[in-house]
Amino acid sequence: MAAVSATENTTAAKTTATFDVREATAADWPGIWAVLEPVLRTGETFTWDRDTTEEQARAKWIKEAPGQTFVAVRDGVVLGTGELHANQGGGGSHVANAGYMVHAAYTGQGIARALCAYSLDAARAAGFRAMQFNAVVESNTTAVWLWQSMGFRILATVPEAFNHPEIGYVGLHVMYQKL
Template sequence: MNIRPATKQDYDSIWEIFSIVIQSGDTYAFDPETPKADLEKYWFGNSIQTFVAEGDGKILGTYILKPNQPGLGGHVANCGYMVHPDTRGKGVGSQLCLHSLEKAKQQGYRGMQFNFVVSTNEKAVKLWQKHGFTIIGTTPKGFRHRQLGFVDTYIMYRNL
């Protein structure tokens, strides 16, 4: 597996992953009916660096790296990760996380914060904890899960 900066040629592959992931309505706040045109602002917008993991001639997953906040909060990174459903459970998410931590350190970020981790996404919570993140806050009923209704979200943080 190779992780590299995304190019415009990766757009359709990233859209495929993005659209599948948000369709379930159980891990991301994006509207499941988000149009393809919106991918530009969510995954390729200003101050967003986009990366892809590729293997076997296809895109296996993607992540974005950006400042968590502008200006005086810009020393803390924020990331979002998505893995193609066909490659889940094969370590792609873990490799994307490790890559993002290294990139963030190289760029001088002092910490990384995830603002919105759905509490029922137990695999993601455990993965982030495995990589040194801790839950520093909870938003009660912060997410409208498509199957479970309102569930909590976590804010997770790790020093770099």
């Protein structure tokens, strides 16, 4: 998959933020971990254990073909990261799954949207027929809105399937898009 560039005009800040989304390299790992670790430690949007080690995170986040790990970068700084893989094996291997994380310092710049768009293109290129998100935290309303704006629909919500550290038990959405 070729690298793509994204430009997001932020009206409030009156700035234009430009970044590239491309497949990750081994040299990107320190930047990827700098994005993953704070997201995992807060425990508000991902179902991973909050005490996941760097080694465990690397083993879980770095994907091999037909999957892929990718990054959004500006001037060599990893702003966000994503990963794409088959949602299931065997008879379910034609449906992709993906996850994305953006560093808190870079939210609101269109990075999550660009990561998702990149993964949809990569999934199509890899021959996947659909993409499914298994666990979108219901209280993560920004992500739910964003994924819906990109063509995903909520198929079901599993009630109280996620224990949010601040607000308690909330639902997990299963979201889907045909490619």
